[in-house]
Amino acid sequence: MKVITVKNYHEISIKAAQLVADQITNKKNSVLGLATGQTPIGMYQELINMFKRGEIDFSDVITFNLDEYYGLSPAHPQSYHYFMWDTFFQYINIKKENIHLLNGVTENIDGECQHYEYLIQKNGGIDLQILGIGDNGHLGFNEPAIGLHSKTHLVNLSEETIRANSQYFNNIQEVPKQALTMGIGTIIKAQKIILLASGRKKSHVIERTINGPVSTEVPATVLQLHNNVTVLIDEEAATKI
Numbered sequence: 001m002k003v004i005t006v007k008n009y010h011e012i013s014i015k016a017a018q019l020v021a022d023q024i025t026n027k028k029n030s031v032l033g034l035a036t037g038q039t040p041i042g043m044y045q046e047l048i049n050m051f052k053r054g055e056i057d058f059s060d061v062i063t064f065n066l067d068e069y070y071g072l073s074p075a076h077p078q079s080y081h082y083f084m085w086d087t088f089f090q091y092i093n094i095k096k097e098n099i100h101l102l103n104g105v106t107e108n109i110d111g112e113c114q115h116y117e118y119l120i121q122k123n124g125g126i127d128l129q130i131l132g133i134g135d136n137g138h139l140g141f142n143e144p145a146i147g148l149h150s151k152t153h154l155v156n157l158s159e160e161t162i163r164a165n166s167q168y169f170n171n172i173q174e175v176p177k178q179a180l181t182m183g184i185g186t187i188i189k190a191q192k193i194i195l196l197a198s199g200r201k202k203s204h205v206i207e208r209t210i211n212g213p214v215s216t217e218v219p220a221t222v223l224q225l226h227n228n229v230t231v232l233i234d235e236e237a238a239t240k241i
């Protein structure tokens with residue numbers, strides 16, 4: 001894994017946006033895997049700035065988001081569907097038909113997951129996957145002890161994740177207990193992966209991800225098995241490596 005340590009969150013956002021822009025410059029119709037959460041917000045903001053300055057064109061870009069809460073409709077303000085439009089998609093020239101998000105209110109879970117995998121394949125696979133990391137090492141919503149080869153599927157969220165994400169809801173009872181997520185097997189099929197982490201809170205899990213034994217107990221450690229991973233972190237997240 002290539003580890004890039006920059007000064008602070010702002011520099012992570014600038015560098016990550018530059019790497020995404022390079023990918024799109026090299027291949028106009030790149031397939032991007034996208035994450036939600038706090039960490040990539042600055043990167044999305046910087047990509048919007050680049051778009052406004054005419055430095056980047058999303059018209060042929062195709063996206064697949066990592067995950068979605070099960071039970072939340074796209075219109076729900078805490079759904080990842082809503083987050084992506086609110087934070088990013090509405091500000092750029094991406095085509096609506098090129099955006100893919102899992103349907104959190106599907107009545108056919110298996111069909112939805114299989115169709116998502118089919119669409120990723122049909123579009124040639126993911127060229128560049130952006131990831132955040134949970135405090136417990138989760139990638140997407142692949143919680144500890146997940147299958148290494150898992151594809152897109154329904155998961156039960158861990159207590160830790162439900163607690164961490166309750167900050168965005170009125171109370172912890174409102175946090176969905178399940179989610180749809182690309183599997184670890186789906187994620188590691190991406191050609192290139194960039195993992196973003198910022199702040200001292202992530203330093204322990206970053207240390208385990210980089211130096212620890214590969215174990216499904218810390219799902220992010222499987223990235224050690226991939227040949228093109230960049231871990232982009234700030235000085236605080238790097239304090240334990």
Ligand code: F6R
Pocket residue numbers: 034035036037038039040066067131132133134135138139140141
């Ligand atoms: C979100 C996702 C999650 C987050 C992770 C870190 O789509 O897949 O794995 O990346 O929970 O979240 P933040 O960035 O809020 O610390």
